[in-house]
Amino acid sequence: xxxxxxxxxxxxxxxxxxxxxxxxxxxxxxxxxxxxxxxxxxxxxxxxxxxxxxxxxxxxxxxxxxxxxxxxxxxxxxxxxxxxxxxxxxxxxxxxxxxxxxxxxxxxxxx
Amino acid sequence: xxxxxxxxxxxxxxxxxxxxxxxxxxxxxxxxxxxxxxxxxxxxxxxxxxxxxxxxxxxxxxxxxxxxxxxxxxxxxxxxxxxxxxxxxxxxxxxxxxxxxxxxxxxxxxxxxxxx
Numbered sequence: 001x002x003x004x005x006x007x008x009x010x011x012x013x014x015x016x017x018x019x020x021x022x023x024x025x026x027x028x029x030x031x032x033x034x035x036x037x038x039x040x041x042x043x044x045x046x047x048x049x050x051x052x053x054x055x056x057x058x059x060x061x062x063x064x065x066x067x068x069x070x071x072x073x074x075x076x077x078x079x080x081x082x083x084x085x086x087x088x089x090x091x092x093x094x095x096x097x098x099x100x101x102x103x104x105x106x107x108x109x110x111x
Numbered sequence: 112x113x114x115x116x117x118x119x120x121x122x123x124x125x126x127x128x129x130x131x132x133x134x135x136x137x138x139x140x141x142x143x144x145x146x147x148x149x150x151x152x153x154x155x156x157x158x159x160x161x162x163x164x165x166x167x168x169x170x171x172x173x174x175x176x177x178x179x180x181x182x183x184x185x186x187x188x189x190x191x192x193x194x195x196x197x198x199x200x201x202x203x204x205x206x207x208x209x210x211x212x213x214x215x216x217x218x219x220x221x222x223x224x225x226x227x
Binding site: 043044045046049087091101107 | 113114115144153154156159167169199201203214215216217218219220221223
């Protein structure tokens with residue numbers, strides 16, 4: 001699976017959009033970009049995933065660049081409850097599956 | 112609520128002991144994954160089962176073992192416990208086999224293991 005690079009931490013004001021970047025320059029054609037988050041000591045929570053096209057669901061939007069070497073997770077109106085560690089993961093398929101979590105980005109939403 | 116149930120929530124035991132962590136996947140999910148999260152190592156994949164069979168193995172110690180039963184619940188057995196085994200243990204489930212690229216995992220709330 002391709003390696004990802006994320007900032008260690010970011011701040012965001014409550015009510016504003018939070019834009020979390022992720023670099024995955026070695027991503028290959030069949031690998032998806034996944035985002036999970038983990039609120040303190042809780043189990044990781046799936047947010048969104050995509051392959052090439054931008055994706056949106058009730059939680060967030062995922063913007064993937066045309067060359068697929070980077071992506072941005074957008075939380076349109078961040079709330080205090082969005083304070084968490086956000087993990088960007090690139091994952092392919094195959095018989096030796098494992099979802100590999102890096103260190104992620106600690107997003108702190110401030111009042 | 113992810114639909115994945117883990118018991119117990121907290122476990123305190125002594126070095127050298129053996130414990131069993133239990134996981135019930137979401138209804139209909141056939142795959143179960145176990146992860147360990149410690150302060151210094153982050154989230155580490157341990158092992159995956161699909162419909163009762165082991166599918167993938169990660170950084171799981173020989174002192175640890177797991178199985179998935181016919182009713183699809185899974186147990187993670189940790190033996191000869193050491194201080195360093197203290198961690199949060201998460202179970203996750205998925206409707207897929209683990210080989211698909213388009214797969215979502217749903218995590219339980221974890222079991223906090225403290226080895227004293």
